[in-house]
Amino acid sequence: MNLSLEGKTYVIMGVANKRSIAWGISQSLSKAGAKLIFTYAGERMEKNVRQLADSLDQEETIVLPCDITDDAEIEKTFQDIKDKVGHIDGLAHCIAFANKEELDGDYLNTTRDGFMLAHSISSYSLTAVAKVIRDLDLMKEGGSIVTMTYLGGERIVKNYNVMGVAKASLDASVQYLANDLGKESIRVNAISAGPIRTLSAKGIGGFNDVLQEMEEKAPLNRLVTQEEVGDTALFLMSDLARGITGETIHVDAGYNKVGL
Numbered sequence: 279m280n281l282s283l284e285g286k287t288y289v290i291m292g293v294a295n296k297r298s299i300a301w302g303i304s305q306s307l308s309k310a311g312a313k314l315i316f317t318y319a320g321e322r323m324e325k326n327v328r329q330l331a332d333s334l335d336q337e338e339t340i341v342l343p344c345d346i347t348d349d350a351e352i353e354k355t356f357q358d359i360k361d362k363v364g365h366i367d368g369l370a371h372c373i374a375f376a377n378k379e380e381l382d383g384d385y386l387n388t389t390r391d392g393f394m395l396a397h398s399i400s401s402y403s404l405t406a407v408a409k410v411i412r413d414l415d416l417m418k419e420g421g422s423i424v425t426m427t428y429l430g431g432e433r434i435v436k437n438y439n440v441m442g443v444a445k446a447s448l449d450a451s452v453q454y455l456a457n458d459l460g461k462e463s464i465r466v467n468a469i470s471a472g473p474i475r476t477l478s479a480k481g482i483g484g485f486n487d488v489l490q491e492m493e494e495k496a497p498l499n500r501l502v503t504q505e506e507v508g509d510t511a512l513f514l515m516s517d518l519a520r521g522i523t524g525e526t527i528h529v530d531a532g533y534n535k536v537g538l
C-alpha cells in the first residue's frame with residue numbers, strides 16, 4: 279500500500295483560484311499521479327480554472343461547467359464525465375456559499391431565502407452529486423468522496439452563522455451517505471480545515487480575528503495551509519484510508535481540541 283494514485287481518476291469541484299482549498303487538493307493528487315477532472319460554476323470561473331488545470335502535469339485537461347444549484351447541469355456534467363473516462367475513483371467537493379450580509383452579526387437575522395441558499399449550495403449539493411455518481415455507476419470499482427467542513431458546524435464561531443448550520447447539515451450528510459454508499463465500497467469523509475485566507479473566507483465578518491486566534495491558541499501555534507489539507511485529502515483518496523468512512527478529520531493545527 280502506498281500513496282500513489284497512478285492510473286486513478288478524480289473529480290475536483292470548487293477551484294476558484296490558486297488560493298482555493300480545492301487547488302491544494304489538486305496539487306497533492308496530481309503529484310501522486312492522479313488524473314484530474316475539474317468542474318467550475320459559471321463562465322466567469324472557466325478561464326481561471328483552465329489556466330490552473332493546464333499548469334499541472336496532466337496528459338489531458340478536462341474542465342466542465344457544473345453549477346451545483348442546477349440538477350440538470352449536475353446530471354449532464356457527470357454523464358459527460360462518464361462518456362469521457364468511463365469511471366472515477368474519487369471526488370473532492372469543495373463548494374460553499376452564503377450571502378455575505380448573513381456572515382456578520384446575529385444568526386437570528388438569517389432570512390429564509392438565505393438559509394435555503396446556504397444549505398442548497400453548501401450541504402445538499404454533496405448529496406445531489408453522490409446520488410448522480412451512484413445512479414450512473416461512476417464509482418463501479420468503489421471510491422472515495424471527500425468534502426470540506428469547518429469547526430463552525432460543531433461549535434459557535436462568531437459571524438459564521440448560517441454557514442455553521444449548513445456545515446452541521448453537511449457533517450450529518452457525510453455519515454448518512456457513508457452508510458448508503460458503503461455497500462458499494464464508496465467511502466465518504468470530511469476534512470475540517472482550520473481557517474485559510476481564500477475568496478470565500480474573505481466574506482466572513484472578522485475573519486482576520488479568527489486567523490489571529492488560531493495562531494495564538496492552536497497547539498501547533500500556526501495556521502494550516504492548502505497543501506496540508508491537500509495531503510490529507512490525498513490520504514483519504516488513497517487505499518491507506520480504506521477502513522475510514524463517515525469520518526471528519528480536523529486539519530487545524532489542533533485548534534479544535536483547545537478548551538479555555
Ligand code: NAD
Nearest residue numbers: 292293294298299319346373374426428473474476477478
Ligand atoms: P473558494 O472560494 O476558493 O472555493 C469555494 C468554491 O465554491 C468556489 O470555487 C466557488 O466557485 C464554488 N461555488 C460556489 N457556489 C457554487 C455553485 N452554485 N456551484 C458550484 N460551485 C460553487 O474557498 P475555499 O475556502 O477554498 O472553500 C472550499 C471549501 O472549503 C468550502 O466548502 C469551505 O466552506 C471550506 N472550508 C474553508 C475554510 C477556509 O477557512 N477557507 C475552512 C474550512 C472549510
